[in-house]
Amino acid sequence: MKKYLIFTSMIIICIVGIVCINIYFGRSQIYNMTSQIQYNYFMQSTERYFVEFYSGERENVFEYNGISTQKVQYGIFSVKLYGDNNYAKSLNAFIKLNGKEYIYILEKNPFNSTFMCDVGSVFEEDASIEILIENLDDTYVKLDCISNSFNINYYKALEKGFNVLKQFIKDNSKNNKSCECYLTIVYNKYDNNTNYFWAFMVKTNNLQSKNAVIDAFNGEVVFVS
Secondary structure, three states: OOOHHHHHHHHHHHHHHHHHHHOOOHHHHHHOEEEEEOOOOOEEEOOOOOEEEEEEEEEEEOOOOOOOOOOOEEEEEEEEEOOOOOOOOOOEEEEEEEEEEEEEEEEEOOOOOOOEOOOOOOOOOOOOEEEEEEEOOOOOOOOOEEEHHOOOOHHHHHHHHHOOOHHHHHHOOOOOOOOEEEEEEEEOOOOOOOOEEEEEEEOOOOOHHHHHHHHOOOOOEEEOO
């Protein structure tokens, strides 16, 4: 009886080990094929501006070539001023990240008139992020973590996206073909009642693409294009 129990235990351990190995290598493959992964999203709105912060990992040098290369961490602050403020070329911002104060210069994006900077770090969803913009704020403004309320985190969204587009990925991962993937959070930033989605995109080395949009709360695939 004792030998039987030992044998059974060994079989169970082996099965669990195989499952864990498959999960690990599956996730490792997903990560290695992904050129950008957005982990989270913070935001806040005041009478004078709309500010957001999002972080994750992305290619050190963005190239839509179907190949995912070495990734670096990013943490983007983006500020959109209300009213006519096109005269400003940059903003000086005092930012508290988990209680530590930093000073950043947010440069104007010529394409959409937002002011942006990359702090080069990933912050967890329980991070405390506050901002004080020179000549606009009297006190620090605390950002809310919107993605903290998602039922589908970035890992689940990646796996869902890969599963939905697995045939397209498979067809473009052989015979000298290759593809890379991107995961970002999409929303209407100026609508207080907006819904949030994960946008999973696959880009091939011959510049074909396919997208899957996933509801961040119920995990449903809204559409594939």
